[in-house]
Amino acid sequence: MIYKIDQSGKVEDIGRDTVLAICNGKSFTVKISSKTKIGIRKMFGKSGRGNIYVYRVFSILIFLLIRSCGFVVNEVIIDEEYTGQEKTLINMLSQLFTQNRSKRPEIYFARIGNKPTVHYAAYNVYKRKKKADMVINLKQILNLTTKKDRGLK
Numbered sequence: 001m002i003y004k005i006d007q008s009g010k011v012e013d014i015g016r017d018t019v020l021a022i023c024n025g026k027s028f029t030v031k032i033s034s035k036t037k038i039g040i041r042k043m044f045g046k047s048g049r050g051n052i053y054v055y056r057v058f059s060i061l062i063f064l065l066i067r068s069c070g071f072v073v074n075e076v077i078i079d080e081e082y083t084g085q086e087k088t089l090i091n092m093l094s095q096l097f098t099q100n101r102s103k104r105p106e107i108y109f110a111r112i113g114n115k116p117t118v119h120y121a122a123y124n125v126y127k128r129k130k131k132a133d134m135v136i137n138l139k140q141i142l143n144l145t146t147k148k149d150r151g152l153k
Contacts, residue, residue, distance in 0.1 A: 002075040003105075004118040005062060008126035010081070012054045014038050019126040020065050022076070023118035028069035029125045030061060031132035032141075039138045043145075055085055059092035060144045061136065066105065068134055073105045079112040096144060 001024055009018040014037045021029045037057070044053035058081065066073050082089065086109045097104035112119060124130045 001072075002077060003071065003073050004112055004116060005065065005076055005078045006112050006116070006118045006122045007058075007061075007079060007081050008119075008122040010054075011037065011057045011061070014041055017126065018061070019122045019132060020061050021118050021121035021125070022065050022069050022071070022073070023116070023121050024071075026071070027118065027121040028065065028071070028134075029121055029130075029132045030065045030068065030134045030136055031125055032057075032061060032136040036136065036138050036141070040141055043142070052088075055082065055088050056092060056145065057141065058082065059089055059096060060141055062089075062093060063096040063100075063144065064134070064136060064140065067100070067102060075106045075108070077108045077110050077112070079118075080109050100144075 003022050003024045005020060005022050007018065007020050009016045011018050014034055017031055017033050018037065019029055019031045021027055040057055041053060062078065066076065090107055093107060094104055125132045
């Protein structure tokens with residue numbers, strides 16, 4: 001069974017929350033607040049690796065979404081949010097799944113658009129019409145970043 005993942009509110013837009021949804025008949029959503037994203041951005045800025053923070057956080061959100069949804073996810077199509085960065089994202093996701101001893105699903109990227117159920121699952125949480133199934137906090141992000149990401153040795 002192939003699941004789809006969509007995002008509402010870009011990670012790099014620190015003035016707004018970000019919501020990711022996974023869906024194939026049933027859906028699950030995660031949200032990260034703008035306040036949490038500001039804290040993450042500060043952390044990555046200190047490391048001198050600010051340019052990759054968006055991809056690292058996006059990868060972590062995808063990982064937490066897949067790990068927490070309760071679905072058996074063998075294949076996933078992720079909406080093309082960061083065109084040209086697919087290899088970087090797959091490498092980061094592979095690293096997260098390996099480090100956390102989890103089976104990585106097959107990952108594909110494609111344009112999902114604004115009509116599929118997964119888009120509305122994310123968008124309705126983003127617009128506060130529904131509550132997220134899980135709210136991601138700074139500690140959860142920090143637990144999945146490397147010391148290098150945080151500017152530590």
